Amino acid sequence: MKLSADLQAFSSRIGHDFRRPELLVQSVTHSSVSSPTRDDNQRLEFLGDRVLGLVMAEALLASDRAASEGQLAPRFNALVRKEACADVAREVGLGAVLKLGRSEQLSGGRRKQALLGDAMEAVIAAVYLDGGFAAARDMILRLWGARVAQVDVDARDAKTALQEWAQGRGLPPPSYIEVAREGPDHAPEFRIEARLVTGETAQASAGSKRAAEQAAAKALLGEVTG
Known part of the structure; x- marks a missing residue:
């Protein structure tokens, strides 16, 4: 499978060259356009959430070796919640490449926070399955950038x-x-x-x-x- 021009550009923006491009296609496919021959991104979202959590847990432990579990937990939640995922999705232009059904397009699906957050998690899973944990970790840390270092000491919502x-x-x-x-x-x-x-x-x-x-x-x- 060869990626379309817009997905190829998106792949460049997130910094990962897919050996299995069908994984990226699946990660940006919403359930509103799924079919027996076209998988949506829900299963990838489930996996990506767990990969993101492990990367953030590791990063937080490394960034503050003196922090207690009680201090780390709210910072972790701030970095992995849907709002944070959606913010990253907007920064890399994920909304523009989502494959949506007509009803979702008309209702502004490309801008919906929950939809963007879910899709970002699915993209993480696609990178993980395509390139392994190291590739997923590198991409996450690159895209989340200074968020890890700058997350509030008391990051409770x-x-x-x-x-x-x-x-x-x-x-x-x-x-x-x-x-x-x-x-x-x-x-x-x-x-x-x-x-x-x-x-x-x-x-x-x-x-x-x-x-x-x-x-x-x-x-x-x-x-x-x-």
Whole structure:
């Protein structure tokens, strides 16, 4: 199999020359276009998530030999969560080469965070199967770059940090309410309000509910701790 020009360019961007190009094709094939003769990337996503986790665990242990498990765990989660994978996917232009069904294309699938994150994990698995662990590790460390060194010492996500702050003061967990939704169906913008029972609130907007909730939690945490 010979890669198309766009996939060949993508292969160059991630720095891996595929001996088995069909693995790269499968890694960018969404389930919306799968068929009995065309495998999608879901199984590769499963494998890639595990490969990414091992690489990040090794990298974090090497970068801070004095850190405890309690310090390493939130940094690890920050580096392997879907948001981080999707950010890397955007940087290498993965969305442009995804093979999507018409409905996914019309709904803005090339920009969806979850879809991009899943596909990035599938690409990692494709490199692993094609070139072995060393090739996958080299690519991951190259693409994640300074993220490993710069990950926050306390890298808990904002919702977790806010919930722990509330629990530490005997309060129930904060609530998250969708107060507005704007934009077309293929590119919605959600506005979420984070609330504490003590009356403090903060709002934030993002292209997904999850991202908006995280942003609202971060804003509220800044208010109550600032």
